[in-house]
Amino acid sequence: MDAGMAKPGDIIVGLDIGTTKTVALVGEVGVDGVDITGVGTARSNGLRKGVVVNIESTVASIREAVESAGNMAGVEIKTVFAGIAGSHVEGRNSHGIVSIADHEVNADDVERVLDQARRISLPMDRQVLHAIPQEFIVDHQDGVREPVGMSGVRLEARVHLVTAALPSVQNVTKCAERCGLEVSELVLEPLASAEAVLTEDEKEIGVALVDIGGGTTDVVLFFDKALVHTAVIPLGGMNLTNDIVAGLRTPVGEAERIKLRHGCALSSLVDAADVIEVPGVGGRVARTLARQDLVAIIEPRMEEMFQLVKRVLDSSGYAEVLGAGVVLTGGAVQLEGTVELAEQVLGLPIRRGSPTGVGGLLEMIASPSMATAVGLLKYGATRPVRPAALLGRHAPVMAPPIAVTEDLPEARSPWRRLWGWFQEVF
Numbered sequence: 001m002d003a004g005m006a007k008p009g010d011i012i013v014g015l016d017i018g019t020t021k022t023v024a025l026v027g028e029v030g031v032d033g034v035d036i037t038g039v040g041t042a043r044s045n046g047l048r049k050g051v052v053v054n055i056e057s058t059v060a061s062i063r064e065a066v067e068s069a070g071n072m073a074g075v076e077i078k079t080v081f082a083g084i085a086g087s088h089v090e091g092r093n094s095h096g097i098v099s100i101a102d103h104e105v106n107a108d109d110v111e112r113v114l115d116q117a118r119r120i121s122l123p124m125d126r127q128v129l130h131a132i133p134q135e136f137i138v139d140h141q142d143g144v145r146e147p148v149g150m151s152g153v154r155l156e157a158r159v160h161l162v163t164a165a166l167p168s169v170q171n172v173t174k175c176a177e178r179c180g181l182e183v184s185e186l187v188l189e190p191l192a193s194a195e196a197v198l199t200e201d202e203k204e205i206g207v208a209l210v211d212i213g214g215g216t217t218d219v220v221l222f223f224d225k226a227l228v229h230t231a232v233i234p235l236g237g238m239n240l241t242n243d244i245v246a247g248l249r250t251p252v253g254e255a256e257r258i259k260l261r262h263g264c265a266l267s268s269l270v271d272a273a274d275v276i277e278v279p280g281v282g283g284r285v286a287r288t289l290a291r292q293d294l295v296a297i298i299e300p301r302m303e304e305m306f307q308l309v310k311r312v313l314d315s316s317g318y319a320e321v322l323g324a325g326v327v328l329t330g331g332a333v334q335l336e337g338t339v340e341l342a343e344q345v346l347g348l349p350i351r352r353g354s355p356t357g358v359g360g361l362l363e364m365i366a367s368p369s370m371a372t373a374v375g376l377l378k379y380g381a382t383r384p385v386r387p388a389a390l391l392g393r394h395a396p397v398m399a400p401p402i403a404v405t406e407d408l409p410e411a412r413s414p415w416r417r418l419w420g421w422f423q424e425v426f
Contacts, residue, residue, distance in 0.1 A: 038073025091230025
């Protein structure tokens with residue numbers, strides 16, 4: 001690993017604050033990657049469409065998930081890489097250009113050209129989350145990945161900028177801080193999911209990642225190993241649940257259970273003889289319905305989602321170069337028939353993406369619903385880890401009393417200095 005990355009032995013925590021659940025993962029960096037050592041989940045009630053709407057509820061879910069993950073891993077969690085999503089997130093491409101100071105590109109030149117690309121006109125209530133290089137151009141040589149060391153007089157950078165609403169950013173940070181956590185970096189959630197489920201070959205030949213979360217469906221496109229397009233669709237798994245609540249007249253909790261156990265996105269895959277039991281509301285007697293009735297509720301909503309995804313792909317200008325097709329991830333893609341329906345609507349090769357590339361507690365993170373949290377860990381492993389951000393492992397035995405030294409704040413108080421002087425003199 002290079003100097004800019006976490007080192008073996010470093011501890012990293014990913015925090016996925018979702019609309020329906022909050023997930024905290026603890027990972028230890030090893031020579032071959034990240035090993036997951038702690039997993040914590042909690043029901044989330046404080047977000048809507050990926051945006052914090054209730055601080056107290058969000059804080060409670062973060063605290064529960066983080067404490068559970070920390071106890072499992074045997075560490076005290078202090079800092080996190082936190083995910084952020086929502087319809088307020090926007091992506092756009094930008095361009096920067098600078099002169100090369102000494103006719104040979106160095107790291108300062110790269111930083112200057114990226115900073116130039118970041119300098120776009122933004123409203124006061126928005127900020128840049130990520131400035132992701134797509135390619136560098138040294139003089140007229142394009143397609144450069146690593147420009148440092150190349151000779152030339154002019155350096156250009158094509159960059160994909162991800163911006164977010166400042167209040168939403170501040171609210172996520174505030175919720176983490178209320179739990180005694182420091183946010184090392186806020187990471188766009190579908191960008192994190194891409195780290196967990198996409199291969200480098202897919203990114204090179206062109207791929208769309210569609211992350212269907214509880215409140216939103218996030219779409220990111222890669223081509224030639226670069227992020228080229230970002231979009232957010234304000235529909236997610238909770239819309240399916242709410243449709244079932246209204247259509248079957250059953251409580252939210254039961255609707256979610258029915259969706260997960262009996263749901264299907266394509267009616268042609270369901271036997272006409274299949275039946276399901278639907279609990280009533282307010283003590284009413286349970287009813288038995290054909291499973292086709294449930295699918296008749298789910299299929300139109302899922303088809304609507306994929307039609308909106310198709311619209312995003314068509315408007316991006318990259319639909320014709322997605323050689324690897326589409327990868328679906330997120331909790332809702334576990335529904336039977338989702339891949340088949342997506343193939344019908346999008347007309348592209350489709351696969352379901354689950355997290356890969358990590359070790360440790362694999363059986364606990366194998367679901368597509370864990371892609372974002374795993375991706376946050378993998379993303380964190382590529383970032384520098386400050387010493388103050390490392391996690392302190394729980395000591396197996398009681399630590400001995402700490403002697404007062406000049407390094408402690410109380411040792412620097414005027415009274416202690418006066419007492420020390422008194423002891424020396426008398």
